[in-house]
Amino acid sequence: MTMERLIVGSLQTNCYILESNKIGLVIDPGAEPEKIIKAVSGLKIQLILATHQHSDHINALEEIKKATHAKAAIHHLDWIDGFDMRLEHGQRIQLGSEYITVLHTPGHTPGGCCFLTGNDLFSGDTLFPGGPGNTSFSDDDEQIILKSIREKLLKLPNETKVYPGHGLATTIGQERGLY
Numbered sequence: 153m154t155m156e157r158l159i160v161g162s163l164q165t166n167c168y169i170l171e172s173n174k175i176g177l178v179i180d181p182g183a184e185p186e187k188i189i190k191a192v193s194g195l196k197i198q199l200i201l202a203t204h205q206h207s208d209h210i211n212a213l214e215e216i217k218k219a220t221h222a223k224a225a226i227h228h229l230d231w232i233d234g235f236d237m238r239l240e241h242g243q244r245i246q247l248g249s250e251y252i253t254v255l256h257t258p259g260h261t262p263g264g265c266c267f268l269t270g271n272d273l274f275s276g277d278t279l280f281p282g283g284p285g286n287t288s289f290s291d292d293d294e295q296i297i298l299k300s301i302r303e304k305l306l307k308l309p310n311e312t313k314v315y316p317g318h319g320l321a322t323t324i325g326q327e328r329g330l331y
Contacts, residue, residue, distance in 0.1 A: 153250045153269060157315070158191055160184040163208040164318055168274055171195055172248025178216060179267060179274050180317060182208045185215035197222040199237075199245065201252075203276025203317060204261040205230040227256055230263030239265060255304050259297020260285040266305065273314050273324070279305055281314075281322035283330060302331050 158167045161183030168179040169191055176195035180203055181188050197220035202210050213234050225237035241256035255266040257278040267274040277285035287294040310325030
């Protein structure tokens with residue numbers, strides 16, 4: 153499986169494109185739909201995943217759906233119009249010959265999710281280098297996000313690469329000592 157990171161929008165959201173045998177998946181189409189559409193040209197996009205429903209992660213959703221004819225999925229606790237499928241913790245999504253596992257990691261939002269494939273974790277706004285995601289919004293909870301990180305993410309191997317919703321990547325091993 154290959155991965156491409158696009159930085160989109162004024163909040164510098166990381167949009168990830170995963171590909172296996174010319175079948176693709178888009179994670180967090182936050183803005184700049186034309187940039188994302190250009191990056192996925194030549195791929196059959198089977199699904200669009202959102203780590204959570206904040207606008208900086210889904211502003212380009214409708215345009216990407218229209219251009220690719222792909223369905224969009226989000227955890228049921230973050231459900232809003234525009235999505236077609238509800239995600240659940242532990243659900244496995246096939247992409248070519250590989251699988252992506254949904255990890256429900258509430259705290260930044262009630263339905264926040266991370267997506268794990270092999271040793272790669274797409275953490276949305278749950279985990280960043282140096283700390284957890286922002287919990288200052290009305291539906292966020294610092295204790296819940298810390299519990300999500302400790303009980304779900306820190307159980308992963310140290311070498312697991314963490315690709316956050318904004319900024320640079322880290323590893324579980326680098327973050328383990330902070331919790």
